[in-house]
Amino acid sequence: MLRNFFKIAFRHLTKHKVSTLINLLGLTLGVTACLVIYLITNYELSYDTFHPNGERIYRLVGDIKYDATSERHSVGFIPNAVPAGMRKEIAGLETVAAFHNLETDVLIPNGEEKPTRFESRRRTGGNADIIVADPQYFDIFTYQWLAGNPKTALNKPFNVVLSENKARKYFGNLPLSEILGREVIYQDSVRASVSGIVKDWTQPTDFTFTDFISMATVRASHLKKEINLDSWNDNWSASQAYVKLPAGTTPAKVAPMLQQFAQRHYPKEMKFWPALQPLSDLHFNADYRDNYSRKAHLPTLYGLMGVAAFILIIAAINFINLSTAQSMQRAKEIGIRKVMGSSRKSLVLQFLSETALLTFLAILIGLLITSPILAAMQSLTPNGLTYNLFSPQNLLFLVSLIVLTSLLAGLYPSWLLSSYLPALTLKGQNSLKISQKGYLRKGLIVFQFTVSLAFIIGTLMVGRQLSFMRNKDLGFSTDAIIDVHAPWGDKGQVLAQKIKQLSGVDQVTMQWFPPMGSSHMVTKLTYRGKKTIETDVSAKIGDANYIPLYKLRLLAGRNYLPSDSLREFVINATYAKVLGFKKPADALNQFIEFGDKKLPIVGVVADFHEQSFHEKISSVFIANMPDREKQIGVKLATKGKQADDLKATLTNIEKAWEEVYPDNKFDYTFLDDAIAKLYEKEQKTAQLVNLATAIAILISCMGLFGLATFTAEQRTKEIGVRKVLGASVVSIVGLLSTDFLKLIVVALLIASPLAWWAMNEWLKSFAYKVDLEWWVFALAGLLTIVITLITISSQSVKAALANPTKSLRAE
Secondary structure, eight states: OHHHHHHHHHHHHHHSHHHHHHHHHHHHHHHHHHHHHHHHHHHHHTTTOOSTTGGGEEEEEEEEEOSSSSOOEEESSOOTTHHHHHHHHOTTOSEEEEEEEOOOOEEEEETTEEEEEEOOTTTTTOOOOEEEEOTTHHHHSOOOEEEEOTTTTTSSTTEEEEEHHHHHHHHTTOOHHHHTTOEEEETTTEEEEEEEEEOOOOSOOSOOOOEEEETHHHHTSTHHHHOOTTOSSOOOTTEEEEEEOOTTOOHHHHHHHHHHHHHHHOOSSSEEEEEEEEGGGTTTOTTSOOSSOOOOOHHHHHHHHHHHHHHHHHHHHHHHHHHHHTGGGGHHHHHHHHHTTOOHHHHHHHHHHHHHHHHHHHHHHHHHHHHHHHHHTTTTSOTTOOOOTTSHHHHHHHHHHHHHHHHHHHHHHHHHHTTOOHHHHTTTOOOOHHHHHOHHHHHHHHHHHHHHHHHHHHHHHHHHHHHHHHHSOOSSOOTTEEEEOOOSSSOHHHHHHHHHTSTTEEEEEEESSOSSSSOOEEEEEEEESSSEEEEEEEEEEBOTTHHHHTTOOEEEEOOOOOOSSOOOEEEEHHHHHHTTOSSGGGGTTOEEEETTEEEEEEEEEOOOOOSOTTSOOOOEEEEOOGGGOOEEEEEEOOTTOOHHHHHHHHHHHHHHHHHHOTTSOOOEEEHHHHHHHTTHHHHHHHHHHHHHHHHHHHHHHHHHHHHHHHHHHHTHHHHHHHHHTTOOHHHHHHHHHHHHHHHHHHHHHHHHHHHHHHHHHHHTTOSSOOOOOHHHHHHHHHHHHHHHHHHHHHHHHHHHHSOHHHHHTTO
16 A cells, blocks of 8 residues: 555656655755754764763862952862862762863974974864873773773873873874883973873763873972962862762752862852862853863754754745645545545545655755765864764654654645545535635745744844954954964074064064953952052053054053063053043053052053953953063064065964974964954854755745745636736736735734844843844845745746736636
8 A cells, every 4th residue: 555655646746846846855955954953963962971970970160259359250170279178078979080181292202313293282273182180080981991900000100091092193003002101201301101091982072182191290290380289279271170979969969068168278368169060061061161172052052953943844834835735736636536435544644655755855865965065064063073874863863854744744735635525626616715715825934934034134133243243443453463372481582583583574572362362361450549449350461562563552651661570561441440540641650569569550552352242341451571471473564565475474484483493383373363263153153044044045935936836827817817808917916926925024023023032132142242223124024025026926927928818718
């Protein structure tokens, strides 16, 4: 029977080629969008779900307040002494393990020859891969050990455990047993011996670490200057700790013990309230920052799922509309089948088989184009995303998608078509009142265009906000400025001097980091005037060339003078207001306390953005601190220069780099590119909304084209009569278009408040943003009307130009 069903279904689909192609293309777009979005969301949601007892693993995080006047804020890291203290004092924790991210190049001794250098993966744009870890790290996270003893591998100083891939990278194809005992050098002088090798994880994870240096190495090397394990007040994002709770223990049971621990160790000004963050929350919670995890935006993933559902529903609506529009053409077929003994159940199965066959074909096409789509969308998809068609999970999803789409698109048309009364249909009469009014079909068209209009409004608003962020004055110059990332050390000044001498270079400054970017430092400054004001202030560190290179605008006073130490401050206008000065000039020659120093304010600059537009401009000071100025800002000469001249200058800078750092890869970024990365999430959002909009409009227009075709066919005789009575082509085109345009207006009225709410919620995350204006909604409606008219015009004009004698010949 099934064979007969699919045979008849195939014949019907090939007979009605136009509607079949429209439905097939719509369903293909729908199921492909679902498949691609499923792969993306499933990959993101599967991060670190493979760890044994993962539900008992938590990260130690907390809230911190540095003193009575500062604000309480959340941190994803903990003071260095906390993990060891908790291990000793809190009995309710099964295991506590700390680790510290270490950014360093690696040297592999090569006999008497020069050591082989491997650059830090973070310097080359990758994730953090080197950590200094407690031995208990391997009690919390389970690895497969290929060599070495997991119980003792990290017990001694100057031991390191490597992942298999990293061991192969360092030592080639040596047997793993022979790699044990080999030497690896970190930070040019920390010599560690390989004590173990573990297998790399293949599942999605934020723990992409490959070098695990024993924590005991810190106290036995110069690392103790960088990592003070006894400090209760030092807390940096590189300091991390994880705990494993005993089976049956919940965070709520442990919370009182954590609070008692905090009260014992933080009774004075600095307050730290420890808390536990579930491992499952690590990949999604941006409130807790660190140096290794890549945060996925959970609302965006849910939004993607919603987009996939809407696109599939729009495709299903096309199928429903075209099937019901064609219903009268199949009325006699259904009547004959019923007279010959077909039951309603068998007719429903027959029509569902047509939908299932079409859906199956759409799935096959979708599978063929998914890989090219993922390759083309590399900038929008997470790194490492792949898919295995034959995995049980993916096969289950595909089967579910076929069944769901077949029922969604085919169940109502099947029920409708099978309900025709044979006595009336064989007489050529319509037995369904619903098909005469077409309320359902009109409602579905309104739904389609409501979704499309919402996407169009979203596209316009996201585009406006991105344009606003790209074009708004940042308060400083970004034109032809590069940030040269010199390796840590004392050679940066040498390189800066060489760069200054190049003809294509305008200005050079030694700096910590540029005015705006992902990196910034906040410290505490105290002003003692009529009242004492102690506040957090963002620090911008650079030599005397910093302000003129970035063209920061002085409102009062002067730039600080060249010096070999910190002697003067320049502050921004916001900080001057925080200190209580009505005019920028009033702040001049006032003194600010920084640590044990009391230094004058010599200048006030206009406010500038130092973080993304999500953050408000805050208090900033600019000063010369030579011991921290390790990076180099370079302003390239552009006056009278061509693109080739700039490339030649960059080549000359690279040659200067190679003279100073022959073993390091030239590492620089254009400031414009660094700032653009701050809005990477928004750029991806814009691209996804644009893509969803295009798909939604395309599917909706295909359905509209099909409906316009059938509407014109059904009204052929009416059009003929109107033409005989003198109707013009324009009036007939208007007649056929009016019904559709009314539905677009209704869709706009429904879509506008929904889109306004959604975009208003999205814009709330920006401190600086565009306004939601009425013309955006009017423009979206106008665009939809134009698209609709273009879509249906060919069929409307064709019907209007047809010879009426042909349509009226049978009358």
